[in-house]
Amino acid sequence: MYEFNYHRPASLDEAKQILAANAEAKIIAGGMTLLPTMKLRLAQPSDLVDLSAIDGLDAISDAGSAIDIGAMARHADVAHSEVVRSAIPALADLADAIGDAQVRNRGTLGGSIANSDPAADYPAAILALNATIRTDQREIAADDYFLGMFETALADDELVVAVSFPKPKKAAYAKFHNPASRYAIVGVMVAETDSGIRVAVTGAGACAFRASDFEAALTESFSADALGSVSIDSDDLNSDLHASAGYRAHLVRVMAVRAVKALGG
Amino acid sequence: MEIKGEYQIAAMRGVVWQALNDPDVLKACIPGCEEFERAGENSFRAKIKATIGPVRANFNTILSLEDLNPPESYRLVGESKAAAGFGRGIANISLVETEDGTLLRYDADFKVGGKLAQVGSRLVVGATKKTADDFFSAFCTSLDPAAYRVDEEPEAATKSAVPKTWLAVAAAAIVLLIWWFLLG
Numbered sequence: 352m353y354e355f356n357y358h359r360p361a362s363l364d365e366a367k368q369i370l371a372a373n374a375e376a377k378i379i380a381g382g383m384t385l386l387p388t389m390k391l392r393l394a395q396p397s398d399l400v401d402l403s404a405i406d407g408l409d410a411i412s413d414a415g416s417a418i419d420i421g422a423m424a425r426h427a428d429v430a431h432s433e434v435v436r437s438a439i440p441a442l443a444d445l446a447d448a449i450g451d452a453q454v455r456n457r458g459t460l461g462g463s464i465a466n467s468d469p470a471a472d473y474p475a476a477i478l479a480l481n482a483t484i485r486t487d488q489r490e491i492a493a494d495d496y497f498l499g500m501f502e503t504a505l506a507d508d509e510l511v512v513a514v515s516f517p518k519p520k521k522a523a524y525a526k527f528h529n530p531a532s533r534y535a536i537v538g539v540m541v542a543e544t545d546s547g548i549r550v551a552v553t554g555a556g557a558c559a560f561r562a563s564d565f566e567a568a569l570t571e572s573f574s575a576d577a578l579g580s581v582s583i584d585s586d587d588l589n590s591d592l593h594a595s596a597g598y599r600a601h602l603v604r605v606m607a608v609r610a611v612k613a614l615g616g
Numbered sequence: 617m618e619i620k621g622e623y624q625i626a627a628m629r630g631v632v633w634q635a636l637n638d639p640d641v642l643k644a645c646i647p648g649c650e651e652f653e654r655a656g657e658n659s660f661r662a663k664i665k666a667t668i669g670p671v672r673a674n675f676n677t678i679l680s681l682e683d684l685n686p687p688e689s690y691r692l693v694g695e696s697k698a699a700a701g702f703g704r705g706i707a708n709i710s711l712v713e714t715e716d717g718t719l720l721r722y723d724a725d726f727k728v729g730g731k732l733a734q735v736g737s738r739l740v741v742g743a744t745k746k747t748a749d750d751f752f753s754a755f756c757t758s759l760d761p762a763a764y765r766v767d768e769e770p771e772a773a774t775k776s777a778v779p780k781t782w783l784a785v786a787a788a789a790i791v792l793l794i795w796w797f798l799l800g
Contacts, residue, residue, distance in 0.1 A: 388670040391731045395672070466669060469742060500742050501669030534738075557742055591738050 356398040363408075363487055363510065366400050370508060373398045378510065380423060380462030383454050402461075408512070409459075411435060416518060418442070422461025422511040426450070429460065439480070441522035441540065445472050448526065450533045461511040464496070467503050467558055469589060470534035472526065474559030478551035479540035480522060483515045500557040519544045525609035526554070527602050529593055536594050539606035541569065541614065548573070550607060555588050555599045565607055573616045575608045617741050620723035623752050626760040629711045629718045633687035635759055636709070645754040647747060658684065668743045673698055687711060701730025717760070720752070 356373075360366040370376050377396035379385055380403075388394045402408060402423055409423040411432045418438050420429060429435050430447035449455055449463075449472050463473045464484065476482070477493045484491040487510045496504050505511070519542040526538035535554035539562075542549050550565040568577045585600035594602070625632055635641045639660060643652035651663040659680040666673050677696040684690045689710040696703045705726030712719040728740050 384670050393671045393673055393731070468669065470738070500739070500746050557746065589742055591741060593738065 353392070353395060355396055357401065358398060359401045359404045361404050361406070363405060363512070366402060366405065366510065367487065367508065369398065369400050376400055378402060378465075380465070381425065381454075381458040383450070383458040383462065384466050384468065402510075408461075410513075413438065414515065417515045418518065419513050419515050420460055421513050423459050424461075426455040426458050426460070426463075427452075430455065438518045439516060439522060441519075441524050441542070442476050442480070442516060445476055445524045445540070448472065448528070448533070454533075460514060464514070465503065465505060465511050467497060467501050468534075469500055469557055469559075470529075470536070470554045471559075472524075472535055472538055472553060475524060475535075475538050475540040475551045475553040476516070477514065478559050478561055479524075479542040479544075479549045480516045480519055481542075481544050481546055481549060482517070484511060485513045485515060486511055494561075497558040497560070502558065517544060521614050523610040523613040525606040525613065527606060537599050537602035537606050539603060539610055541565075541607060541610040543573070543614075552583075552603050552606075555583075555603055557587070557589070562603065562607070565604075569611065569616070573611065573614075575611045575616055577616075578604055578608050578611065617727070617744070618723065618725050619741065619745055619748060620721070621748065621752065622722075623720045623756050624714070624716065624718075625720060625756045626717040629687045629713050632711055632718045632720065632759060635755070637681075641755070641758060645751050645758060647750045647754075656680075658682070666747075668739070668746075701728060703728050720756070722748075722752075724748075 358369050360369060370378070375396050376398035377385065377394070377400070379399045379401050385394065405423070408421045409425070409428065410421045411424055411428065411434055412419050413434050418435055426446045426449045430443050432443065436443040446455070450458065460473060463471050464477060467474060474497055477484070477496065482493045484493070484496055486505065491504050498504060522540060522542035524538065524540040526535045528534065529536055537555050538553045540551050548566050548569045550562045550569065551559055552562050553559040562583060564581045565578060568581045571577060581604070583600045583603045585596040588596040588599045590596040639652050639654055642660070643649045646652065646662070646664060648665040648667060649662060650665055653661055655661040655678065659678060662677045662679065664675045664677060666675060675696045675698055677694055679692060679694045682691045682693055689708070692707040692709060694705045703726060705724055707722050707724035709720065709722045712721065726744065
Protein backbone atom coordinates (compact mmCIF):
# COMPACT_ATOMS: atom_id res chain seq x y z
CA MET A 352 0.00 0.00 0.00
CA TYR A 353 1.08 3.58 -0.50
CA GLU A 354 1.56 5.93 2.42
CA PHE A 355 -1.29 7.61 4.21
CA ASN A 356 -1.89 9.03 7.67
CA TYR A 357 -3.90 6.84 10.01
CA HIS A 358 -6.05 8.43 12.72
CA ARG A 359 -8.03 6.71 15.43
CA PRO A 360 -9.95 9.46 17.21
CA ALA A 361 -11.69 8.80 20.52
CA SER A 362 -14.67 11.05 19.82
CA LEU A 363 -16.92 12.13 16.97
CA ASP A 364 -15.81 15.74 17.41
CA GLU A 365 -12.17 14.77 17.03
CA ALA A 366 -13.03 12.72 13.93
CA LYS A 367 -14.82 15.67 12.40
CA GLN A 368 -11.89 17.99 13.09
CA ILE A 369 -9.51 15.66 11.28
CA LEU A 370 -11.92 15.38 8.35
CA ALA A 371 -12.32 19.14 8.16
CA ALA A 372 -8.56 19.68 8.14
CA ASN A 373 -7.81 17.16 5.38
CA ALA A 374 -9.73 17.48 2.12
CA GLU A 375 -8.59 14.05 0.88
CA ALA A 376 -9.32 12.26 4.13
CA LYS A 377 -11.66 9.29 4.16
CA ILE A 378 -13.63 7.70 6.98
CA ILE A 379 -13.00 4.01 7.52
CA ALA A 380 -15.50 1.82 9.37
CA GLY A 381 -14.96 -1.88 8.64
CA GLY A 382 -13.03 -1.16 5.45
CA MET A 383 -14.61 -4.02 3.54
CA THR A 384 -15.06 -1.86 0.47
CA LEU A 385 -12.51 0.89 1.04
CA LEU A 386 -9.47 -1.33 1.71
CA PRO A 387 -9.78 -3.44 -1.47
CA THR A 388 -10.35 -0.20 -3.38
CA MET A 389 -7.18 1.31 -1.91
CA LYS A 390 -5.14 -1.81 -2.58
CA LEU A 391 -6.06 -1.48 -6.23
CA ARG A 392 -5.15 2.21 -6.20
CA LEU A 393 -8.71 3.05 -7.16
CA ALA A 394 -8.73 5.40 -4.18
CA GLN A 395 -5.74 7.05 -2.54
CA PRO A 396 -6.93 9.05 0.46
CA SER A 397 -4.29 11.15 2.25
CA ASP A 398 -5.72 10.26 5.66
CA LEU A 399 -7.87 7.47 7.07
CA VAL A 400 -10.10 8.28 10.03
CA ASP A 401 -10.91 5.02 11.84
CA LEU A 402 -14.10 5.27 13.89
CA SER A 403 -13.58 2.04 15.84
CA ALA A 404 -12.25 3.68 19.02
CA ILE A 405 -15.25 5.94 19.55
CA ASP A 406 -17.15 4.76 22.59
CA GLY A 407 -20.69 3.53 22.15
CA LEU A 408 -20.81 3.75 18.38
CA ASP A 409 -21.37 -0.01 18.14
CA ALA A 410 -24.15 -0.23 20.74
CA ILE A 411 -27.31 -2.23 20.10
CA SER A 412 -30.28 -1.44 22.32
CA ASP A 413 -34.02 -1.96 22.65
CA ALA A 414 -35.67 1.47 22.62
CA GLY A 415 -39.21 0.17 23.15
CA SER A 416 -40.93 0.54 19.82
CA ALA A 417 -37.63 0.35 17.91
CA ILE A 418 -34.21 -1.28 17.96
CA ASP A 419 -31.32 1.19 17.84
CA ILE A 420 -28.14 -0.07 16.25
CA GLY A 421 -24.91 1.93 16.30
CA ALA A 422 -23.14 2.70 13.04
CA MET A 423 -20.07 0.67 14.01
CA ALA A 424 -22.01 -2.49 14.91
CA ARG A 425 -20.52 -5.34 12.87
CA HIS A 426 -22.77 -7.55 10.78
CA ALA A 427 -21.86 -10.46 13.10
CA ASP A 428 -22.89 -8.36 16.14
CA VAL A 429 -26.32 -7.76 14.62
CA ALA A 430 -26.69 -11.38 13.50
CA HIS A 431 -25.89 -12.69 17.00
CA SER A 432 -27.66 -10.01 19.04
CA GLU A 433 -30.46 -11.44 21.21
CA VAL A 434 -32.04 -7.98 21.23
CA VAL A 435 -32.25 -7.91 17.43
CA ARG A 436 -33.09 -11.60 17.08
CA SER A 437 -36.06 -11.44 19.43
CA ALA A 438 -37.58 -8.21 18.05
CA ILE A 439 -36.70 -8.29 14.33
CA PRO A 440 -35.50 -11.79 13.40
CA ALA A 441 -35.54 -10.84 9.70
CA LEU A 442 -32.86 -8.21 10.37
CA ALA A 443 -30.63 -10.69 12.23
CA ASP A 444 -31.08 -13.17 9.37
CA LEU A 445 -30.21 -10.51 6.81
CA ALA A 446 -27.01 -9.59 8.68
CA ASP A 447 -26.10 -13.27 9.02
CA ALA A 448 -26.21 -13.72 5.23
CA ILE A 449 -24.00 -10.76 4.27
CA GLY A 450 -20.78 -11.78 2.52
CA ASP A 451 -18.62 -14.33 4.30
CA ALA A 452 -17.56 -14.70 7.94
CA GLN A 453 -14.60 -12.37 7.45
CA VAL A 454 -16.79 -9.63 6.01
CA ARG A 455 -19.38 -10.10 8.76
CA ASN A 456 -16.71 -9.78 11.43
CA ARG A 457 -15.35 -6.51 9.99
CA GLY A 458 -18.12 -4.85 7.98
CA THR A 459 -20.47 -2.44 9.74
CA LEU A 460 -24.04 -1.22 9.39
CA GLY A 461 -22.93 2.42 9.07
CA GLY A 462 -20.27 1.59 6.50
CA SER A 463 -22.74 -0.36 4.40
CA ILE A 464 -25.38 2.33 4.23
CA ALA A 465 -22.93 5.23 3.85
CA ASN A 466 -21.36 3.42 0.88
CA SER A 467 -24.77 2.44 -0.56
CA ASP A 468 -23.53 -0.24 -2.89
CA PRO A 469 -26.41 -1.13 -5.24
CA ALA A 470 -26.13 -4.78 -4.17
CA ALA A 471 -25.76 -4.31 -0.41
CA ASP A 472 -28.30 -6.05 1.84
CA TYR A 473 -28.91 -3.51 4.61
CA PRO A 474 -30.56 -0.88 2.37
CA ALA A 475 -33.51 -3.25 1.82
CA ALA A 476 -34.06 -3.40 5.59
CA ILE A 477 -33.70 0.36 6.00
CA LEU A 478 -36.51 0.94 3.48
CA ALA A 479 -38.79 -1.99 4.32
CA LEU A 480 -38.68 -1.35 8.07
CA ASN A 481 -38.99 2.42 7.62
CA ALA A 482 -35.85 3.03 9.65
CA THR A 483 -34.51 6.43 10.66
CA ILE A 484 -30.85 7.20 10.03
CA ARG A 485 -29.33 9.30 12.79
CA THR A 486 -26.25 11.32 11.85
CA ASP A 487 -24.08 13.73 13.79
CA GLN A 488 -26.25 16.53 12.38
CA ARG A 489 -29.84 15.33 11.96
CA GLU A 490 -32.25 12.46 11.43
CA ILE A 491 -32.98 11.22 7.92
CA ALA A 492 -36.09 9.20 7.03
CA ALA A 493 -35.49 5.97 5.11
CA ASP A 494 -37.48 7.17 2.11
CA ASP A 495 -35.26 10.26 1.79
CA TYR A 496 -31.92 8.53 2.23
CA PHE A 497 -31.00 6.50 -0.88
CA LEU A 498 -30.60 8.76 -3.90
CA GLY A 499 -28.75 6.70 -6.51
CA MET A 500 -25.77 4.52 -7.18
CA PHE A 501 -23.39 5.06 -4.22
CA GLU A 502 -25.36 8.24 -3.61
CA THR A 503 -27.12 9.07 -0.35
CA ALA A 504 -28.58 12.11 1.39
CA LEU A 505 -25.43 12.34 3.54
CA ALA A 506 -23.40 15.51 3.16
CA ASP A 507 -19.65 15.21 2.62
CA ASP A 508 -18.91 15.99 6.26
CA GLU A 509 -21.80 14.01 7.72
CA LEU A 510 -21.33 10.82 9.75
CA VAL A 511 -23.87 8.08 10.40
CA VAL A 512 -24.15 7.58 14.15
CA ALA A 513 -26.94 5.02 14.49
CA VAL A 514 -29.99 3.58 12.79
CA SER A 515 -33.34 3.19 14.51
CA PHE A 516 -35.37 0.25 13.18
CA PRO A 517 -39.05 0.35 14.27
CA LYS A 518 -40.20 -3.13 15.29
CA PRO A 519 -42.41 -4.51 12.51
CA LYS A 520 -45.45 -6.72 13.06
CA LYS A 521 -43.70 -9.18 10.79
CA ALA A 522 -40.92 -9.11 8.24
CA ALA A 523 -38.91 -11.46 6.05
CA TYR A 524 -35.96 -11.06 3.69
CA ALA A 525 -35.29 -13.28 0.68
CA LYS A 526 -32.26 -12.91 -1.52
CA PHE A 527 -30.80 -14.49 -4.58
CA HIS A 528 -27.11 -14.12 -3.96
CA ASN A 529 -24.04 -14.20 -6.10
CA PRO A 530 -22.40 -17.50 -5.10
CA ALA A 531 -18.92 -15.95 -4.95
CA SER A 532 -19.42 -12.54 -3.31
CA ARG A 533 -22.78 -13.25 -1.63
CA TYR A 534 -23.85 -9.83 -2.81
CA ALA A 535 -27.55 -9.67 -3.58
CA ILE A 536 -28.23 -10.14 -7.27
CA VAL A 537 -31.72 -9.36 -6.03
CA GLY A 538 -32.88 -9.11 -2.42
CA VAL A 539 -36.42 -8.30 -1.28
CA MET A 540 -37.66 -7.52 2.21
CA VAL A 541 -41.38 -7.61 2.87
CA ALA A 542 -42.58 -6.07 6.13
CA GLU A 543 -45.86 -5.31 7.80
CA THR A 544 -45.22 -2.11 9.74
CA ASP A 545 -47.27 0.46 11.59
CA SER A 546 -47.34 2.44 8.35
CA GLY A 547 -48.60 -0.52 6.33
CA ILE A 548 -47.05 -3.13 4.06
CA ARG A 549 -43.63 -2.15 2.75
CA VAL A 550 -41.67 -3.99 0.05
CA ALA A 551 -38.07 -2.97 -0.55
CA VAL A 552 -35.76 -4.25 -3.28
CA THR A 553 -31.98 -4.19 -3.37
CA GLY A 554 -29.47 -5.39 -5.99
CA ALA A 555 -31.83 -4.71 -8.87
CA GLY A 556 -31.47 -0.97 -9.45
CA ALA A 557 -28.99 1.87 -8.94
CA CYS A 558 -29.92 1.82 -5.26
CA ALA A 559 -32.49 0.17 -3.04
CA PHE A 560 -36.08 1.16 -3.77
CA ARG A 561 -39.65 0.35 -2.75
CA ALA A 562 -41.89 -1.65 -5.07
CA SER A 563 -45.17 0.24 -4.73
CA ASP A 564 -47.20 -2.08 -6.99
CA PHE A 565 -46.16 -5.01 -4.81
CA GLU A 566 -47.11 -3.07 -1.69
CA ALA A 567 -50.56 -2.28 -3.08
CA ALA A 568 -51.17 -5.90 -4.09
CA LEU A 569 -50.12 -7.23 -0.70
CA THR A 570 -52.18 -4.60 1.12
CA GLU A 571 -55.24 -5.89 -0.71
CA SER A 572 -54.41 -9.50 -0.01
CA PHE A 573 -51.34 -10.65 1.86
CA SER A 574 -50.62 -13.77 -0.15
CA ALA A 575 -48.17 -15.07 -2.70
CA ASP A 576 -51.06 -15.34 -5.17
CA ALA A 577 -51.62 -11.59 -4.95
CA LEU A 578 -48.20 -11.08 -6.53
CA GLY A 579 -49.10 -13.20 -9.57
CA SER A 580 -50.30 -10.25 -11.59
CA VAL A 581 -47.77 -7.57 -10.59
CA SER A 582 -44.42 -7.09 -12.23
CA ILE A 583 -41.61 -4.62 -12.22
CA ASP A 584 -40.40 -2.60 -15.19
CA SER A 585 -36.92 -3.76 -16.19
CA ASP A 586 -35.99 -0.52 -18.00
CA ASP A 587 -34.09 1.01 -15.13
CA LEU A 588 -32.73 -2.20 -13.63
CA ASN A 589 -29.09 -3.24 -13.58
CA SER A 590 -27.65 -5.44 -16.27
CA ASP A 591 -24.24 -7.02 -15.84
CA LEU A 592 -22.36 -10.26 -16.40
CA HIS A 593 -24.26 -11.87 -13.51
CA ALA A 594 -27.83 -11.11 -14.56
CA SER A 595 -29.69 -9.18 -17.23
CA ALA A 596 -32.23 -6.50 -16.32
CA GLY A 597 -35.07 -8.77 -17.46
CA TYR A 598 -33.84 -11.61 -15.26
CA ARG A 599 -33.54 -9.26 -12.30
CA ALA A 600 -37.12 -8.10 -12.84
CA HIS A 601 -38.19 -11.74 -12.75
CA LEU A 602 -36.16 -12.37 -9.58
CA VAL A 603 -37.81 -9.45 -7.79
CA ARG A 604 -41.16 -11.21 -7.93
CA VAL A 605 -39.70 -14.60 -7.09
CA MET A 606 -37.92 -13.20 -4.02
CA ALA A 607 -41.01 -11.23 -2.97
CA VAL A 608 -43.10 -14.44 -3.19
CA ARG A 609 -40.55 -16.32 -1.07
CA ALA A 610 -40.60 -13.60 1.58
CA VAL A 611 -44.40 -13.55 1.66
CA LYS A 612 -44.56 -17.36 1.94
CA ALA A 613 -42.06 -17.24 4.79
CA LEU A 614 -44.57 -14.99 6.57
CA GLY A 615 -47.37 -17.47 6.00
CA GLY A 616 -48.98 -15.57 3.12
CA MET B 617 -20.91 -2.92 -23.28
CA GLU B 618 -23.43 -0.74 -24.99
CA ILE B 619 -25.49 2.14 -23.70
CA LYS B 620 -27.78 4.55 -25.47
CA GLY B 621 -30.17 7.37 -24.81
CA GLU B 622 -32.19 10.24 -26.23
CA TYR B 623 -32.68 13.81 -25.08
CA GLN B 624 -35.15 16.41 -26.30
CA ILE B 625 -33.69 19.90 -26.19
CA ALA B 626 -35.50 23.17 -26.92
CA ALA B 627 -32.71 24.68 -28.96
CA MET B 628 -31.92 24.80 -32.63
CA ARG B 629 -29.71 22.08 -34.03
CA GLY B 630 -26.95 24.50 -34.96
CA VAL B 631 -26.79 25.76 -31.41
CA VAL B 632 -26.59 22.25 -29.98
CA TRP B 633 -23.85 21.36 -32.44
CA GLN B 634 -21.81 24.37 -31.45
CA ALA B 635 -22.17 23.67 -27.78
CA LEU B 636 -21.03 20.08 -28.29
CA ASN B 637 -17.83 21.46 -29.78
CA ASP B 638 -17.22 24.15 -27.19
CA PRO B 639 -14.55 23.11 -24.66
CA ASP B 640 -15.93 25.51 -22.06
CA VAL B 641 -19.42 24.08 -22.27
CA LEU B 642 -18.10 20.54 -22.16
CA LYS B 643 -15.88 21.24 -19.21
CA ALA B 644 -18.77 22.71 -17.25
CA CYS B 645 -21.01 19.74 -17.96
CA ILE B 646 -18.62 16.81 -17.46
CA PRO B 647 -18.80 15.70 -13.83
CA GLY B 648 -15.39 16.07 -12.18
CA CYS B 649 -13.76 17.69 -15.21
CA GLU B 650 -10.78 19.70 -14.04
CA GLU B 651 -9.18 20.48 -17.38
CA PHE B 652 -10.58 20.35 -20.88
CA GLU B 653 -8.71 21.76 -23.80
CA ARG B 654 -8.57 21.51 -27.53
CA ALA B 655 -5.71 19.29 -28.61
CA GLY B 656 -6.28 19.60 -32.33
CA GLU B 657 -8.88 20.65 -34.82
CA ASN B 658 -11.14 17.77 -33.91
CA SER B 659 -9.69 16.47 -30.69
CA PHE B 660 -9.75 17.34 -27.01
CA ARG B 661 -7.64 16.49 -24.02
CA ALA B 662 -9.33 16.20 -20.64
CA LYS B 663 -8.43 15.58 -17.02
CA ILE B 664 -11.28 14.21 -15.09
CA LYS B 665 -11.54 13.32 -11.47
CA ALA B 666 -14.08 10.54 -11.25
CA THR B 667 -15.77 9.88 -7.92
CA ILE B 668 -18.03 6.88 -7.82
CA GLY B 669 -18.66 5.31 -4.47
CA PRO B 670 -15.30 4.39 -2.98
CA VAL B 671 -13.46 4.97 -6.24
CA ARG B 672 -11.63 8.23 -6.74
CA ALA B 673 -9.44 8.31 -9.79
CA ASN B 674 -7.87 10.78 -12.16
CA PHE B 675 -8.30 10.05 -15.82
CA ASN B 676 -6.34 11.46 -18.66
CA THR B 677 -8.52 11.21 -21.68
CA ILE B 678 -8.11 11.99 -25.34
CA LEU B 679 -11.28 12.49 -27.32
CA SER B 680 -11.45 12.78 -31.05
CA LEU B 681 -14.35 13.58 -33.29
CA GLU B 682 -14.63 11.56 -36.45
CA ASP B 683 -16.98 11.32 -39.42
CA LEU B 684 -18.11 14.88 -38.77
CA ASN B 685 -21.31 15.69 -40.60
CA PRO B 686 -22.34 19.03 -39.11
CA PRO B 687 -24.86 19.71 -37.79
CA GLU B 688 -26.30 16.20 -37.95
CA SER B 689 -23.93 13.62 -36.63
CA TYR B 690 -20.46 12.58 -35.62
CA ARG B 691 -18.59 9.82 -33.96
CA LEU B 692 -16.76 10.36 -30.71
CA VAL B 693 -13.77 8.15 -30.03
CA GLY B 694 -12.16 8.21 -26.62
CA GLU B 695 -9.26 6.60 -24.88
CA SER B 696 -8.30 6.82 -21.23
CA LYS B 697 -5.40 5.33 -19.42
CA ALA B 698 -4.59 5.20 -15.75
CA ALA B 699 -2.72 3.05 -13.28
CA ALA B 700 -5.83 1.09 -12.49
CA GLY B 701 -6.85 0.24 -16.00
CA PHE B 702 -7.82 1.55 -19.35
CA GLY B 703 -10.91 2.30 -21.32
CA ARG B 704 -11.80 2.70 -24.93
CA GLY B 705 -15.10 3.87 -26.25
CA ILE B 706 -16.93 4.93 -29.33
CA ALA B 707 -20.12 6.94 -29.31
CA ASN B 708 -22.29 7.77 -32.29
CA ILE B 709 -24.15 11.00 -31.77
CA SER B 710 -26.89 12.36 -33.95
CA LEU B 711 -28.97 15.52 -33.83
CA VAL B 712 -32.41 15.46 -35.38
CA GLU B 713 -34.47 18.59 -35.92
CA THR B 714 -37.93 18.31 -34.42
CA GLU B 715 -40.89 20.64 -34.08
CA ASP B 716 -39.76 21.51 -30.61
CA GLY B 717 -36.07 21.82 -31.19
CA THR B 718 -33.53 19.08 -31.37
CA LEU B 719 -33.51 15.43 -30.50
CA LEU B 720 -30.07 14.24 -29.38
CA ARG B 721 -29.47 10.52 -29.71
CA TYR B 722 -26.40 8.63 -28.67
CA ASP B 723 -25.30 5.07 -28.66
CA ALA B 724 -22.00 4.10 -27.23
CA ASP B 725 -19.93 0.95 -27.09
CA PHE B 726 -17.09 0.73 -24.65
CA LYS B 727 -14.56 -1.64 -23.23
CA VAL B 728 -12.86 -1.55 -19.85
CA GLY B 729 -9.69 -3.36 -18.94
CA GLY B 730 -7.17 -3.73 -16.14
CA LYS B 731 -7.93 -3.78 -12.43
CA LEU B 732 -10.94 -1.60 -12.86
CA ALA B 733 -12.60 -4.24 -15.00
CA GLN B 734 -11.55 -6.94 -12.58
CA VAL B 735 -13.31 -5.37 -9.63
CA GLY B 736 -15.80 -3.11 -11.32
CA SER B 737 -17.51 -5.15 -14.02
CA ARG B 738 -20.60 -5.38 -11.84
CA LEU B 739 -20.78 -1.59 -11.63
CA VAL B 740 -19.34 -0.27 -14.88
CA VAL B 741 -22.59 -0.11 -16.82
CA GLY B 742 -24.52 1.54 -14.01
CA ALA B 743 -21.74 4.00 -13.27
CA THR B 744 -21.33 4.89 -16.92
CA LYS B 745 -25.06 5.39 -17.37
CA LYS B 746 -25.14 7.63 -14.34
CA THR B 747 -22.22 9.68 -15.60
CA ALA B 748 -23.75 9.98 -19.05
CA ASP B 749 -27.03 11.03 -17.52
CA ASP B 750 -25.35 13.62 -15.32
CA PHE B 751 -23.47 14.98 -18.30
CA PHE B 752 -26.42 15.12 -20.67
CA SER B 753 -28.77 16.64 -18.18
CA ALA B 754 -26.21 19.31 -17.34
CA PHE B 755 -25.50 19.90 -21.01
CA CYS B 756 -29.13 20.00 -22.05
CA THR B 757 -30.10 22.16 -19.10
CA SER B 758 -27.37 24.62 -19.94
CA LEU B 759 -28.97 25.05 -23.36
CA ASP B 760 -32.54 24.68 -22.28
CA PRO B 761 -33.66 24.55 -18.65
CA ALA B 762 -36.69 22.50 -19.71
CA ALA B 763 -34.81 19.82 -21.64
CA TYR B 764 -35.78 16.27 -20.74
CA ARG B 765 -34.90 12.67 -21.35
CA VAL B 766 -37.20 11.26 -23.96
CA ASP B 767 -37.74 7.98 -22.14
CA GLU B 768 -38.92 9.77 -19.02
CA GLU B 769 -42.30 11.27 -18.30
CA PRO B 770 -42.32 14.36 -20.48
CA GLU B 771 -45.42 16.14 -19.20
CA ALA B 772 -43.49 18.33 -16.79
CA ALA B 773 -41.10 19.47 -19.45
CA THR B 774 -41.47 22.03 -22.14
CA LYS B 775 -39.98 21.00 -25.39
CA SER B 776 -37.03 22.95 -26.59
CA ALA B 777 -34.71 23.03 -29.54
CA VAL B 778 -31.06 22.56 -28.77
CA PRO B 779 -28.43 22.69 -31.46
CA LYS B 780 -26.81 19.50 -32.52
CA THR B 781 -23.57 20.71 -31.11
CA TRP B 782 -24.93 19.82 -27.75
CA LEU B 783 -25.42 16.29 -28.86
CA ALA B 784 -21.83 16.08 -29.85
CA VAL B 785 -20.85 17.44 -26.47
CA ALA B 786 -23.00 14.91 -24.78
CA ALA B 787 -21.45 12.13 -26.75
CA ALA B 788 -18.01 13.37 -25.88
CA ALA B 789 -18.97 13.47 -22.26
CA ILE B 790 -20.17 9.93 -22.43
CA VAL B 791 -16.93 8.83 -23.91
CA LEU B 792 -15.04 10.65 -21.21
CA LEU B 793 -17.06 8.96 -18.59
CA ILE B 794 -16.37 5.61 -20.04
CA TRP B 795 -12.73 6.29 -20.06
CA TRP B 796 -12.78 7.38 -16.49
CA PHE B 797 -14.28 4.17 -15.45
CA LEU B 798 -11.81 2.22 -17.42
CA LEU B 799 -8.86 4.09 -16.06
CA GLY B 800 -10.28 4.06 -12.57
